[in-house]
Amino acid sequence: MNISRRGFFKVCAAGMTGSSLATMGFAPSAALAEVRQYKLTHATETRSICPYCSVSCGTLVYSLGDTSKNAKARIFHIEGDPDNPVNRGSLCPKGAGLLDMVQSPLRLTHPEVREPGSNEWKRISWDDALERIARHMKADRDANFVDTNAAGLTVNRWNTFGFLASSAASNEPGYLTHKVLRGLGAVAFDTQARI
């Protein structure tokens, strides 16, 4: 009978029958006298910022995998950054749960399409998704772009296409989104800051 130390105590707790096992010579195997290893020892530490509210707390994101090619990193722990002058290492009940958002079962992992009138998602490739979206946009823009208004003024406007931009995006994708939208002639766009 091979029984672990923990299992042995469980059995003992079950009652006299269990504890009498010991007297019959079934002793548990020797416990390793070693503390559990510090779980961040082999982790890569990355400085980041909590994406929730505008306190924008500094965070330390810990991942395994050394980020070299083919060693895909996996985030497994997130905590407050003690150097950050605003949050000084603390996180709130929202921020302390960040890992569960990173690992949420509701994360999207591949492009999908829901066809008109359909009741389900269909997986498609990025290439197909972007090609179809670009085709939709071009057809829409070509049909509805306004070169000039009634007075003959050049207005270069496309207002049958709208865009809601994310306030969770960083400044750089935000700026890029603005540049692309203006380039296309889009005017019908807004962001969470409004609401």
Add this chain to the structure above:
Amino acid sequence: MTNHWVDIKNADLVLIMGGNAAEAHICGFKWVQEAKEGRKARLVVVDPRFTRSAAVSDYYAPIRAGSDIAFLSGLIHYLLEHDKIQHEYVKAHTNAPFLIDPAFGFENGLFTGYNAEKRNYDKASWRYQMGEDGFARVDPTLQDPNCVFQLMKKHFSRYNADVVSSITGTPKDAFLKVCEMVAECSASDRTMTILYALGWTQHSVGSQNIRTMAMIQLLLGNMGMAGGGINALRGHANVQGITDMCLFGDSLPGYMHSPTEDEATLDAFLTKRTPRMLRPGQMNYWSNYSKFFVSLMKAFYGPNATADNNFGYDWLPKMDGAYDVLALFERMHQGRMNGFVCQGFNPLASVSNKAKVSSALSKLKYLVVMDPLATDTSEFWKDYGELNKVDPTQIQTEVFRLPAALFAEHEGSFTNSGRVIQWHWKAADGPGETREDTAIMGELFTRLRTLYATEGGANPEPILKLHWPYRIPSHPSSQELAREISGYAISDLADASGTVTVKAGEQVAGFGVLRNDGSTACGNWLYSGMWSQAGNLTARRDNSDPSGLGQTLNWGYAWPANRRILYNRASCDASGKPWDPARTVIKWNGKAWGGNDVPDMRPNAAPEEGVGAFIMTGEGVARLFAPGMVEGPFPEHYEPFETPLGKNPMHPEQPAVTSNPAARVYKGDMEVFGKADEFPYVATTYRLAEHFHFWTKTSKINAILQPEHFIEISEELAGEKGIRKGDVVKVTSNRGYIKAVAVVTKRIPVLTVDGRKLHTVGIPIHFGFKGETKPGYITNTLTPVVGDANCQTPEYKAFLVNIEKA
């Protein structure tokens, strides 16, 4: 925030009104606790609910949702009546001495120039008297009956404590107690900070709520001071940055205007948008508008933008009307839009009147959702029973869902509420085939560009001329973009003596060197300097704080110009001495401005020159009289569009001014406003400590902490309605209903308003049909479609409902 998170610790009085920092901005709220411990500061909370902020306050006053202007106007009246203002400051730094056109007036709840049909004002009389020298006339004695100070006194005299108490439901003694505590901060060495959030913005009078408080802070002499300011506690981690990048149809990065159809040429645009100097010798910093604008055009169109083609002005789309989110959904609802992209945005849950949003989305040809998470919006077409009752076969919208990376899965910068831009690094790739936003936008654009280059189409020129210098065209890097946002020299820049100070290709040190001749490019002048020749300053991590004020000037980079406290020149008197030497932000040392912050002033502007502290205005001073506001240069109390009183108690005989007379309401939305006889309770939506908007319902731990949708009512209302704690109740507005668990609590005060008892229903927003939380209704099923008259933020905080046991 004009100030910043850590600076809250320098306050003597912290007022939280229109927000709930202890729950919504938890790690920022610690600086309130720090002020209480370090400076013996007091915390005052004014709110319709006894929030967790209220629970740790020194004084709590209840208020009816949607009556803040009456409260604050009463506070202004108290300060003026009791002479509790900082006189020297008001004279030096505000437009109190300015003389107003005698034709300006206020009667029956309306300012002069109202057009009832158009619901707007002709502002012709809302202006300064101009002298023969071309500058505004002033009366430094503040005695002229047409000076701003006297007009203000008259305007606010109607808001005495009895009137305020009757409108707001705040007991008179509680109101006066708050007035007394605030009035103490008129001393030059005492400061109050105000922390507000969506509780002020989400009203049809939202902008005026904030402006009324700004007036108070000016009267007390608190703007520009350490521990003072007007501090908006904003939403998302980068909502400030995305606001600064101006992802709004009507703005360009750095708060410049989008050209409209009225501005046919670049010259006409710049003439209209560049403000005039209104007093002699002022900085009038927006006079540099053309430099910021041309530099942006060079960032957008690169070498294709030349002086000969007005730097590409014609390529920019010209606006023909409103395109804010409520206007967008109105257009979509009318069937005037074909395509729509939601980038990290869940409008089905977050925009008012879900039924309208759902019906609008159903009229689209194509919808694209870019998001790390499965949102309710992405499945608006799916039948979730009572929670989302739709028939998918009848919805012809083609919906694409693209997996995007989360914060830790890309690098870039976030700007916190205190305007500090901080870099974050990438820790890992996202799961599966996730892509970064920059890669999605980059590839979408380059595909469209290829299609237009090879096939032609409607005016391909603006697309083909867009400057796209990125190393991997389908995936511009955040570093490349940050350098473009910050700005660089295109050709050598020489100073007045001809010496080259910035070489072609170098990053510029700040917006001060931007030019309007096409020799500089800058994607956002406000962010100029964030990536200089010294490198990426947003990545700086020196948290040393030699002043002890918490300025940490070498941590990240604050806009503008790494300045941590805006208007800091106003922290000193006219001669340049700090009002409170113990909290010196900057001072004049005889030769230059300097101290513990980057001066908000020309560094060598001697106090004798009389350059005003508010350098962005043509006046050089702050505006107590503000003709820029659409519903009046002074604030006035107007009821929410769904009012429990059915009248404006300030003007009971004038139904035209019951609610904001200049607010925009669409046909169809007006008709579904509810009336108090059918919907007698005031509802107000709010947020919980354990959830963030509609994201955290997808996270297991948050779903465990707050698993299920609930609403909050008082014990008294519960008694009247026979509702017990834990019962499921149905909450109905004129637009729909939700069902949720009733939490019966002492935290919702019952108020006496206009002589009657008034109940409030509190409704958290965080739930929906997609998530790890228990499937629930979307709170915005209930909310009305009307926005703040100035900026169209929807009125989520005050509307009418009925409630019954389900």
